Amino acid sequence: MTPDEMPLTGRRIALPESRELDLFADMLTKRGAEVVRCPLVSIHDAPDPQPVLAWMRELIANPFDQLILLTGEGLRRMLALAARQGGSLHDEFVAALGATPKLTRGPKPGAALRKAGLRPDRVAVAPTTEGVIETLKGQNLNGLRIGVQLYGTDPNRRLVDFLTDAGASVSTVAPYIYADDVEDAQVDQLIDTLLAIDVDAIAFTSATQVRRLLQIARRREQGEPALLAALAQIKVAAVGPVVADELRARGIQVDLMPESSFFMKPLVRELVKVLG
Structure with missing residues (x-):
């Protein structure tokens, strides 16, 4: 051409x-x-990896009843962090992800899962926080342990408050930050x-x-x-x-x-x- x-x-x-x-x-x-x-803007790993590693090990030791992945970036960075630790952490993390019901906010976390040989169990009706909430409405969340991988460092109070008001116990992780x-x-x-x-x-x-x-x-x-x-x-x-x-x-x-x-x-x- x-x-x-x-x-x-x-x-x-x-x-x-x-x-x-x-x-x-x-x-x-x-x-x-x-x-x-x-x-x-650029994206960097969380300055302190220890809370991220602790969350990942929590998932491995005591898998959540549900996992909500808001971004592909966050999942990719957690997988890379696990790989850098050496040993079996990466494989254990992937295995725990595979055993946990996963809801993705949109196509990007789904693509990141597929690169790890996994698939989402559900995709939000719309790739937004409101779409995630709409997807979960009507489901009995009382007493469930739910992991939430956040978008940057935004605590996403709208989603977390919805989950806790529904009786769930929520564990969040912020694997990356935005920087100029x-x-x-x-x-x-x-x-x-x-x-x-x-x-x-x-x-x-x-x-x-x-x-x-x-x-x-x-x-x-x-x-x-x-x-x-x-x-x-x-x-x-x-x-x-x-x-x-x-x-x-x-x-x-x-x-x-x-x-x-x-x-x-x-x-x-x-x-x-x-x-x-």
Whole structure:
């Protein structure tokens, strides 16, 4: 296929992705797009691994009645942490996961389970906290021990309170933290690009990216309103409902989102459909 025949030739797309930036950018450049890269946040292991290891050993020694996995990132990091410990911890953890009924919030924790040779027992009706709660409503949770792998360090009081109010005993784990990945000056450069309407689209893959971008915008002379006005003139893409809800809550329209499979490849297909 010649450059002129590529569906995104002549299009500029901003990517604030951090974890899989190269993969995402490659998928777009292969379709002819020019990619403006600006990773807004990075993810690190929990600074103190001991609480995470203690939670994993609790699962092994006394498996939960149910396990709720909110992110694939958290599960991958726990598996990697177990492997670094040496000995049999990794295999024991995988075996305990296999023996525990697992509810995943969306497709990403399911994908992480499959890489470990496992599968979720249930998937939430929607990839949100409310979707998890809706899935569990009507089930007798009284007296159950439920493990919850959190999204970053967010304690998710909505979910935990729902479980405890239903009579369950809840044990949470936070295997990773979010940290700023770039200096504010680089984020400012992205904002300048957006204000100049110098891209055709911006594709968000996490709610944290949205919050970080607006946080920096509020420090600038033009403030958040100028950025919101600029985004209204740019195609805004969301990888899934969680990101879309965050954008809408901040007053940003969502122009495109995959219909069912909330991954980067379907997001690229939507960008081609809208911009191609």
